[in-house]
Amino acid sequence: MKNMKRILSLALCLMLALACIPALADAPVKIGVLVADATGAEALAFRAYYEHYIAKAYNVEFIYSEELNTADGEKNAIDNFIVNNCKAIISFSSVDRPAQIEQCDAAGIYYAVATGTLTAEEYEEFKDYEYYVGAIGPSLDTEFRVGYDMAAYYIDQGMTKFGIFGGAVPYRTDMHIYRAAGMLCAMIDKGGEGAAYQGVTDPGAVIGMIYGTGSIETGKIGSLELMAYVGGYDFDDAWFGKLAQMAGTEGIEAILTVGSGVDVLGSFVSGSNVKLATVDSFTAAMGEAMNSGIIDYVAGKFATSIGPIFVATLNAVNGQPIRDNDGNALALDQGYWVATDAEQFAQYYAVDSSSEDPAYSKAILDTYVPAGVSYDDFAAFIAQYSFDEIAALKK
Amino acid sequence: MKKPSLFRNLLLSLLIPCAVLLVLEIIALAKGVRLFVNADSWKLFFRAVANVTLTTFALSINLDSGRFDFSLGSVSMLSATIAGTLSQQWQLGPWLTLAAAVCIAAGLGLIHGGVYVLTRIPPIIVSLGMALFYEGCAFAFTGGKGVSLVTRTDIIGFSQIGNYILVTAAAVALIVLLFDYTRFGANYRALVSGQKIAVETGIREVGNALGCYAVSGALMGVVGFIGMANTGSQQMALNFGSIGIMFTAFLPMFIGGWIGRYINRRIGIMLGAVSMALISLAYARFDTASSVQSIVSALLLVLFLIYLNNEFAILSRFRRKQEVKS
């Protein structure tokens, strides 16, 4: 009997608690967001922009998934969004994009890719799907470029001894492999006579090699030298030891990281002359690291870079999808902002983190919301992603 | 009954760490690498000793009493998160931050223990619930951002060999004193193997259990702080992402149990941790791939357990062989 009472009271409490959640009069459009990372600085900056700016500026509600790392997780999350009557889904999760698209198309809700792009074959397959909005974000070529530029920046300063932190390379994550390959290829290109990575010089071959071993070999690349490499996210004593060892390698000048450089290596280079470069985002903590000289080079996706894909999705939900001139889904490339000194970083950060007037503010985005926005205008808008171009747009 | 000599006991206590060192040095020699090459290696070694010793204490305090604890990792994460945030807000120095982490972690342990003694749910289940709860707390507390102290040179500066030795020595000394030379410890040991009798005699089990959770928490607070000071950041974890640390404590706990036959068990655990730290150092020095690491570590655990559980049979076979020879 006691049990019965307990259970009944539990049930009552639950119901009361639920009744307290106010039913909104003017129900907002629900948009589901699939995330592969719930805690990274970049992911959090994205989320803050959507939840604290976009959701207020437009009558939408974002429902976030849990951190996803499997295809069945993605599928479950999309199912949950469908249950919640979401009208569209914006995806930051890439385990099985084709499956996501198929599932959304079958359920009749719009689907957009906010980071990365589909492969060429995938795009061919899905470009004419009605509910596939498209993708706006860095392509793998852009990822390659980010790594390349990072390495080139230091080589051009005359540095010759490097370390690489490969992040998810051992897990064969495309994005990180392309960035790392970019770094190696910059070394090959600028390493002078006979520079090669494990005997190959062609970017395709370098990428293939990294996919094969899930690791990067140290050694000379022409006149340059890759002195140390660490990959993975083990977070155990041995792994931290390897990172410290890399930072302490005799003669090493710069450590290039494919991501989360400050979090995993910041403390080890702190106080030394080793330069640290990373692909990350423009956060307060990163700014401090930049000020104190721990980090030297940040290529980052600015938090508001996901504004346009929201506009495209919203338009589709409103029945005015933006399709390319052949009626296909969007596939637009978007690049990174790169900060190489504290002042520049501060400037980026100020604009990027503002919840009143962010880079892609409502004023700018609204230009592309009305019906009949042309694909060319929209594409041109996306192409002007650099800091200065956006600043110009704001004026 | 003859009392075994102190010398023999010491020798046997050092057997495992020395054997591990010897084997690793041989491998190192074969590979042409040196195990201890510079300050970084020593730092890694002593940090690992500190981490593993404290974690193993934290695990074994409750496990010896049959209380499984999946929440260790989450306690270390949440305490470091809160202490780190406070440190940022009030510019606390490393020792104050450490103290804050320890106090907070002890509090978290106490809450965990409180839920356990109030609800009387089996401890393993409570610990699962608390692990989830604390992970959620840490996430909610920082909005998922975690803590970044990378620019705090004072905090990062804590990562010194001297500090690691100090922390480890202090922890070992305190734990030995607390569990072997106080009333709390005497009651604890009585409860471990004679719960019913001890309670009937009038020992307050609830208070003792709460104390154990608090001490175990406090130790994890230190571990959390060491980790945060080492990397300058505290990452978040959800959905049991924090429980992994518990598994690193099993092997040193078993090794500690074995060494404990010859010397104080808690010092045995520290020697077990020394062995593990040597292995961690070797992984780093030999640049072992993480999948190979996992497999080797797992094999070591299983092999040692096979030895422990079949010691009698193995030893008697060994002796018989010797008899045949002679």
Added chain:
Amino acid sequence: MGKQTWKERIPAFASVLGLLVLIAAYYIVGAVRDANVAYGLKAIVNQSVVVALVATGAVFIYTLGSFDISLGAATGVSALLGAMAYNATGSLVIMFLVCVGVAVVLGFINSSLASVFNLPIFVTTVAMMSVLSAFMLILIGWNGAGDTVKVKARDVRPLDNIPFKVFILVSYIALCWFIFTLLPTGREAKFIGGSPVCARLSGINEKKLGIIASLISAVGIGLGAFLTIIYAPTLTKDTASSIGMDVIIAIVFGGMPVSGGPRSRILSAVVGAFSMGFMTQIMSMLNLGSGYGQMIKAAIFLLVVFIALGSQRGKLLTR
């Protein structure tokens, strides 16, 4: 002789009542939040079926009073090898056999290692878990197609439907129920869980039971792996990694004591798995954000266990 009064039976049904409460809450929240409740039911089946399968098999292991933490990793390895076998042969039957076969082999290694060397199963499975997780990474490397192992979605789609899954789940539960209730195996397992010494002195072969339990549970793992591929044919190093913990939670949620013994029940697993399914849906409808969501989930979990525990509280603290 008298019969049990209904009061004495309540603890046995507390978990079922818990599930009913969750279902009621699901409908209420669904109404308030304007959700597609009917679709949600389908989603819950899809999401819970693998955990229910693995957990149902695991009941045998838990009944013995042991604890297997490598279930998730074993499911992952079985699924990866199953998918690779399919890609090599193009036969769903072979994929099915490989999934179940690999799981059975792993279960056999686990349990015979434990029984030959008298190891505590829990620690063996801790070691097994890390070996298997490492092995998954190695398999993905061997497969050589990026960070995933893929089976063509359209090849498995015909099987990706609720009736098929429910059929597999119900058949497996029926099989387990049969073994657990109608064959001596279940009785003996409960006895071992309740008192290993007494069981041995009653002539029960503990080691044999340990191996049998592992093998039965392995079949569940294999089926779970098979359905995982069917449901989401792109596998990663993290595939099924959450299953190990989900299974523990489901079994506890379903009202079974973690220490096993005479009060173990086969249906606990399925009740618990579906309770979790409903809870996940409710949480997602409430859209609370990851941190708070998880805190509430933890609180509800403890509350349900607390209630299910009923009046079984003694003077001493539980261990």
Added chain:
Amino acid sequence: MEPILTVRSMDKSFGATVALRQVDLDVWPGEIRGLIGENGSGKSTLTSIIAGIQKADAGEIRFHGQPWHPASMIDALNHGIGMIVQETGTIPGITVAENLFLGESDRFRSSLGLVSRRAMEREARKALDVIHADHIRPGTPAAMLDLQERKLVEVAKVMVKKPEILVVDETTTALSQKGRELLYQLMESLKKEGKAVIFISHDLDEIKQVCDTLTVLRDGRIITHFSRENYDDDAIKTSMIGREMQGDYYRADSEPSWQEQVLLKADRLTGSGLHDVSLEVRAGEILGIGGLSECGMHTLGKALFGSAMLTGGTVETGGKAYSDPGHATALGVGYVSKERDTESLCQQASIRDNIAIGGLKHIQMKKLILKKRETAYVQKQVDALSIKCRHMEQPVSAMSGGNKQKVVFGKWLGAGSRVLILDCPTRGVDIGVKQSMYQLITKMKNEGRAVLIISEEMAELIGMCDRLLVMKDGAVQKEFLRGQMREAEIIRYMI
């Protein structure tokens, strides 16, 4: 003269079970008071309340005229009432000294606030000397002591406090003759000092010998008191069980008898403390094994069931050798352990489960276990052994010792065991049930089963066995036949 202790109108219940109702008791200076009653009659509950282990629901206790509300066992002990409990009261994982001063380590705090082990061991030495237990060393872990030594540690623990009232709850079963004498001496000296002893035992002979007055409890009530002058076995037994005993207590016949067929044969068993033990038990024979508790007879029981670690020797039944309990069971050998609660029963499991587990083979129909058949099978045993219970789903943990033992018997009888190895079958069982057990064992004999009784109770062995083997130091010393067993002679071979 005033009583040291008065108990008035004490009530105590555990859930629905009433353990004590309206109990009044006076304990006088210089008396040794015996408490006797069947299992579950409330003896242990009453004394454990007096000794601070439990709290009464209602009623009043006065000690030396003052209200008595001990907070715990240690509190009671420090204020003058100490109890030696029935079960093992030492903790294996800590030393003898720590056991002696359990919960009191504060007494040995040095100036630094730390507990001084040396001081503690010094005190412990003194305490052990009080009871002349010179051979026990204070620094030894209790786990390394044998049962008797551990009991002595408990005795020392209580005696060092010089209690006004000493409660001895069924302690003597764990003690050898020498240990008993020691305890009796201590009790006598307390008596001489004008203190009091409350003595609980199942052994009527012992209690009559030791106690000045006897109080009989039944169903939680005080039934009557006897003083030494009017001790009468029949009257005491009748008041204990509430009716007159019918029929014989032990076997009626006085001649040894058995059939030709050898059902259990052990050949040169060696290891785990046994040395070259060989024996045979024939159909329809009751073979007794006697000796001091550490003589190896309990190990022999396990060895005959295939569950002891042996280095040599064979056991066979019906010509088939076996070496593990599973095989033994399949061949029709059953084993009732001395440690009933932990080794012969699964406490959380129901009566049904505990009985059925032995006979799954018999319950199975076409390999299946059907509930109906199972119920019938269990019901048959419950009826045959008249097991007292509300229903068969009741967990055995809530049952009395005698009833539990019946369940264990039910498990093996149902399974159709031809050979039964009974290790202390009547340990902790009260007279009423004991008698029915003896009748049952006689019935087994008559049915042609081979029964082996290992017991520490001489009377039981003499009363029941066709043949008795006396063991000492792991080897058989002497064989006696029924009709030739003389207690004094038997004891000579035991020690």
